[in-house]
Amino acid sequence: MEGAIVLYPSPAIGHLISMVELGKLLLKHYPSLSIKVLITTLPFNTGSTAPYINRVSATTTSITFHHLPTISLSNSNSSPHHETLAFEVLRLNNPYVHQALVSISKNCTVRALIMDVFCTPALSVAVELNIPAYYFFTSGACFLDALLYLPTIHRSTTKSLKDLNTNLEFPGLPPIPSTDMAKPILDRNDEAYERILNASNHLPKSAGIIVNTFELLEPRAIKTISDGLCVPDEPTTPPLYCIGPLIATDNRTSGDGGSHDCLKWLNSQRSQSVVFLCFGSLGLFSADQLKEIAVGLERSGQRFLWVVRSPPAEDQSKGLVVKSWAPQVAVLNHDSVAGFVTHCGWNSALEAICAGVPMVAWPLYAEQRFNRVVLVEEMKLALPMNESEDGFVSAAEVEKRIRELMDSEEGNSVRMQVLAMKAAAEAAMSEGGSSRVALSKFVESWTRG
Template sequence: MCLHSFKMSESIVLYPSPGMGHLVSMMELGKLILHHYPTFSIHVLTFNPPFHTGATAPYMSRIAAEYPAISFHELSLPPNQCATFMDWFLVLKPLVREALESFSRRTPVRAFIMDFFCTSVLEDAEELCIPAYFFFTSAAAFLVLFLYFPELHKQNPGTLKDLDRDLFIPGLPPMPLSVFPDSMQDRSQKLYQWCLHHASRLPRGRGIIINSFHDLEPLGMRALAFEECAPGVPMPLTYCVGPLIAAGDSRNPSESLSWLDTQPAGTVVFLCFGSMGRLSAAQLNEIAVALERSEHRFLWVVRSPPAEGEEMGKRPPEPDLEALLPEGFLKRTAGKGLVVKTWAPQVAVLNHMAVGGFVTHCGWNSLLESVCAGVPMAAWPLYAEQHVNAWLMVGEREMGVAVGAVERGEDGVVGAEAVARLVRELMDSSRSMRVRERVAKLKERAVAALAEGGTSVTSLAELVNAWLEGPPPPPPPPR
């Protein structure tokens, strides 16, 4: 596709949400832009929230060192003005505008790309004549649901959680209410109103950029193309540019990878629950019992369970494995299993030939990483949209990349037998063979999407062309 010429001084501004999952995928978007259009410069607006969101600082330092065209600009959260994370973005609104004005005085800003939780600064971009786009960090199918949420709100004057039927979202199969995010079920809650607010504002952007690819989500893509997500509301164009995943930092030696080197190909089940996923002590015990019973080789990342009354978002301490796991477990499983504390290089682990299956919390980045590695999954969703992701992953009409989902008991804990059954299904069943074949094909199609002429590269070219169609935005008037 022929692109308009542009000057070396033109820039893009990115405004991610501070969570690790949101930050990483937006940085991968920036890297993708620079790979194909290296004359852009990219400014990234960041802030340090008042609680732990993962190891974001080392990650940003590494990106800044490796990509001189990407610069980070930290916004300072005023103290004692943010009761909840929903308040952050409103408090930062004047600082974001000030940063946009500053960038615009130095160089034409061709696009302002913000996380879909950052819609509060939409008007500021419009007033500064900077084209505003939203970056959606989850599935295209979940974007369909999110855009349709205001319509669900109108149709159901009561509380969604009180319904006794499936939800019908245009273009998607009937959705069980059990997978619908808790934050979007009870209209009396502040978080519900917050989601409703953002969902109603997304169509006002110049476009929505999605971290997915067509072959992974044909149903979601078709639903977006038919523009049935927000009845009566004009929809912006959507640009599908994924899969955007981080390669990871392979410079440091890893106990996990060294151990995997000693294991036979395709025999290890990998269990990891995301940068924020923490299970109870009772649940960790059940997993340990299940892994020992299953007799499968395993690599398991364990984080400290949340303490009773613990302050939300507090950085967890390093886990005491001897105290948390059954007595003698580590010795009995030595050689056949490895338990690592807090972190493992997930992308490298998934791409290791020894790994044959992934028990995952169904975060969107983890799902994409597993698909790109060609590794089948078992779904263990924990919070937010992860239950929707799990439903999409397991459904053969949707993605078909996971064998099944966990079965929780009445106390919310997944029993050892249910965990063992899930592991056996992932590693040994006829269903796992079908899923393995499906994921292997999707791995090839993910590579093709990001190759020259692929669907995601073509979509990126259309996006950049949209930025360059008109004259550059004028600089803001002097104050």
């Protein structure tokens, strides 16, 4: 099969990693393809991508990266959300995306453009160049369900979600507290809300939506979307391709050689005895919150491995505190790890599921509060970490949830469910599994013509 697939990810490192994993999956089963990745540089920190890009370039020669010219932003933007700035940069990128696609087309046939939801402005470029455009949704089908239905909710009220003080009823989902929706869409007067609503309206206009999930993980949401119930005013719903779980087996973005010390430490611990705490590349806590976590961990009596940007000074007699970074996939798959306190980023949740590790859900940003509801209420794969109104989590709550996860009937129930989903994930990605079939159908969709 000749031709190129162009991937256009959001600049955030987690989105880039997921998109590159999709490229690797395509190459594994369709090795004659070439993968071109368009790279955007943002004027604020989203986690350094350069080491990751360099490593992929060195190890996977069929994936090449095309850096788009840097966009400079005016200071007129009033939205407090990074997402708004990302949308604006990606809107301003359109002429460069057009230029890149035309340039790539001179040397090979561009079979498809696969883009992140943040990259919605590029849909018009693909239409202009007659290139099939697909979305790659880097969160789960449940959040896709909610985004597709957002325009319907928007038309049903004049209030912002933050002011509704009610549960939102999405088709195919458990009730979602309105304040648990992603922060950028809580205020309908915020520019971020307008941009995301626009993306929601454009999702059904694509050639298809690829989702990093698998059928048995989110059966209700997947069926609801496929049946068209999330877009009641659209004539059709684009095909849904659930091709996951895509997991980066080595997603290091740091060159810190000390990271493997934590694996050595885990080797010295008893089987299924350690709680792992990690909160993503943007997960930051106040000094007071760090102290509460430290006290809660000590009081829980459990061994722990805690990854934190600025560790507290106190001695941690029962655990290991790692500054900044740890090899998360390797840690989760280590025999001594029995629980995972996570920020509920979708990549991290999938990594835990594939490792068979139950979770305590402690969301911090983006759509993570929504993910907590789904992981706890719909999937039964996590216990909730509950915070006060100002977002603060007490040492008592940290202690309670860790004890519950490691030594209670409810914790054991979550553990059994996660192990069942681990087996289901392996089956989905195997020959003849649902995700392999979905990948084949996706490729067929742009090769038929």
